[in-house]
Amino acid sequence: xxxxxxxxxxxxxxRGTSLxxxxxxxxxxxxxxxxxxxxxxxxxxxxxxNQGSEATYESGFVIDKFPISRPNLTFSTLxxxxxxxxxxxxxxxxxxxxxxxxxxxxxxxLTVV
Amino acid sequence: AQSVTQLGSHxxxxxxxxxxxxxxYSSSVPPYLFWYVQYPNQGLxxxxxxxxxxxxxxxxxxxxxEFKKSETSFHLTKPSAHMSDAAEYFCAVSEGGATNKxxxxxxxxxxxxx
Numbered sequence: 644x645x646x647x648x649x650x651x652x653x654x655x656x657x658r659g660t661s662l663x664x665x666x667x668x669x670x671x672x673x674x675x676x677x678x679x680x681x682x683x684x685x686x687x688x689x690x691x692x693n694q695g696s697e698a699t700y701e702s703g704f705v706i707d708k709f710p711i712s713r714p715n716l717t718f719s720t721l722x723x724x725x726x727x728x729x730x731x732x733x734x735x736x737x738x739x740x741x742x743x744x745x746x747x748x749x750x751x752x753l754t755v756v
Numbered sequence: 757a758q759s760v761t762q763l764g765s766h767x768x769x770x771x772x773x774x775x776x777x778x779x780x781y782s783s784s785v786p787p788y789l790f791w792y793v794q795y796p797n798q799g800l801x802x803x804x805x806x807x808x809x810x811x812x813x814x815x816x817x818x819x820x821x822e823f824k825k826s827e828t829s830f831h832l833t834k835p836s837a838h839m840s841d842a843a844e845y846f847c848a849v850s851e852g853g854a855t856n857k858x859x860x861x862x863x864x865x866x867x868x869x870x
Contacts, residue, residue, distance in 0.1 A: 676857055686860045745858050747800040
């Protein structure tokens, strides 16, 4: 399966600021998926990122709040903009390679104060 | 649209007892089904998956799950629980393929009592 390097692993940020999370995959993938896991809850899909086109956002998530870049087939970034304490969550990226199941990055634990 | 329902947000079993975690899905196309485990403060690990073929799927750590189309279920079982099995378990569904998103259930927290 693919190996995903995600960073930062954790951060504490001031409200009103933005944080950019990076995911690097060790193989080329068509789609990359970004998830949010709020404290004590399951994973919710934020958006799907395809190289060369705008990301597709799920209901309740908008590009202005969570802009995504996908400059090539191995890399993507998610920015959490104008943060508030409600954005405190774990953010994860994921890919699926060769039918072996979805692999997840180790996650970015974000705390907004 | 696809969805997953996990019955029981908390399940407690005794060490050595059968583990049964329930998952039902909804999908308009033949589903791909997954179980993931998340240990405290750790990432997600794939336990097992069903795509096509044999409906009884064996995974890591002695877990297995059976795809039952007639019941739209994919329950996770393990004959004998270990203390190390205590974790959160997530059932998930996709339409298959690398371009299709994975939708998660709400999770089941498994506690194993000595």
